[in-house]
Amino acid sequence: MSTTALSPTARQLWLRSRWFLLGTVVLLLGGLLVAGLNNSPSYPALDPRSPDADGTLAAVQLLRDRGVTVTTTADPSALAATPAGDDTVVVPLPDLLSDDQLDALARAGHRRLVLISPGPQALYRLATGVQTFGPDDPPVTVASASAPGDCTLAEAQRAGTAEGGGRLYQVASGATGCYPRLGHPTLVRTTGPVGGEVIVLGSGRFLSNQRLAQDGNASLALGVLGAQPHLTWFLPDYAAAEAAAGPQQKSFVQLIPDGWKWALVQLALAALLAMAWRARRLGPVVPENLPVVVRAAETTEGRGRLYQQAKARGRAADALRRATRQRLAALLAVPVRHGEPDRDALAAALAARLADGRAPGELAGLLHGPPPTDDAALLRLADDLDALERQVRQP
Structure with a gap:
């Protein structure tokens, strides 16, 4: 019977803690740098010991x-x-x-x-x-x-x-x-x-x-x-x-002690390091199978209800007409360019195929007409398109 060690290896510990160690080193170096800058002597103007621009x-x-x-x-x-x-x-x-x-x-x-x-x-x-x-x-x-x-x-x-x-x-x-x-x-x-x-x-x-x-x-x-x-x-x-000049009005930033300013800088640096660390742990996008299968009919019904709720009759009519035009073009061998059959060619082919005597202009108006004004007109349009497709399939 084989056993599996559950304790992390040295490499795993290094991979987990390397960013914490790097952040600690950066904070220590920043603190030493700030301490060194603050220890530099500062002199007032015209001071005979000062090598600054305003010294003497x-x-x-x-x-x-x-x-x-x-x-x-x-x-x-x-x-x-x-x-x-x-x-x-x-x-x-x-x-x-x-x-x-x-x-x-x-x-x-x-x-x-x-x-x-x-x-x-x-x-x-x-x-x-x-x-x-x-x-x-x-x-x-x-x-x-x-x-x-x-x-x-x-x-x-x-x-x-x-x-x-x-x-x-x-x-x-x-x-x-x-x-x-x-x-x-x-x-x-x-x-x-x-x-x-x-x-x-x-x-x-x-x-x-x-x-x-x-x-x-x-x-x-x-x-x-x-x-x-x-x-x-x-x-x-x-x-x-x-002191002889009296108290002077100071801004909010001047009232903040220097120690708090440097602490805010260190906190911002720590936040950036934490963001970089967590961003790497997310990793690449992994495809995953859906837990359920949604039937096409349910998807179509749900989209239709969304159209109905938004009162988007024009978009619903365009979707119905576009699907009908593409199916009719395939049945009548009308060439399709850029995803759409030629309007006049499709109307002429429909008029030649049907025996009810409808003119090409009437058929073009059915397939490319204005949007319906109400739900009843949208239902009539759907019925007319369905009847037209049945007639073409069974002349």
Whole structure:
């Protein structure tokens, strides 16, 4: 007595589970890829550590190549503690500092202080004789574009045409305005409250990696930032700026956490893999014998009832006439073209075969006439066609 093993073989297990394993591998690889992308460092605009298009790493590297020592700090108190010797301090968005921090920075008396996009609060405490142009809420700004220096500042004369934009300023006597846009300077040189030189920039876009090679931007950047042997770059807290701006209206998509977005992507991928797996399991179409045999008479009766229910008298009459024409053409040896006998030839053959004296036009009207208007007319037509066929078979 032979026995048959019921446990699946290794090949059967592989065929059953290969798509699950493939889906698991794809999900793991996708998760590792997403994790790797999310771990890439991201920097804000004008960050001296950023190699992105809006970063300033290229300018910092040029300064270091020329012997300038560049350091960064995120502590506002460290700016005031920096020795006020041969140094330059760069402060993007100085309005993020508190009044006490601005006052301490003013008292430090650095040799050169570079302010990027300062507002009224920072200008009042750090830049003598400089004010913003127009209202400050919202501030008046212009897009950065090439502009001539149009001033006596040595750095601007060496650079020539460079990119100016951002905030516009008004200057009093004793301050030098450069790169005017709409009649107002976007770069201003003035003095601080306790001495020292202050450079006010309406925008730092000309310092970015993407724009540094345009016009005289590189020369202007080296002149403004590399005048002293040591440079300290302040890294502001941009989160404080967003908090100061107040709550902003967010869309529904922005309110969805990033984790849920990636989860939806993974679920969609899993659904596609499951669809592909189940589609293969359906296999090719297999012909199958019908469980019962339906008689032709029952099929004809069922189709007739459907015609009756739909009141399709015209289609029923066409079916009756077409079948009669084909049978009569076979009996009378009338040639058939494209599935239909010639109308005139069939009528002439019928008139010659019948002895009741009916004209070919009358016979053609019976075989090709208009549709019946009611059920009684349809029944009369069926009877007339049946009688015509009997007469031809038994003349």
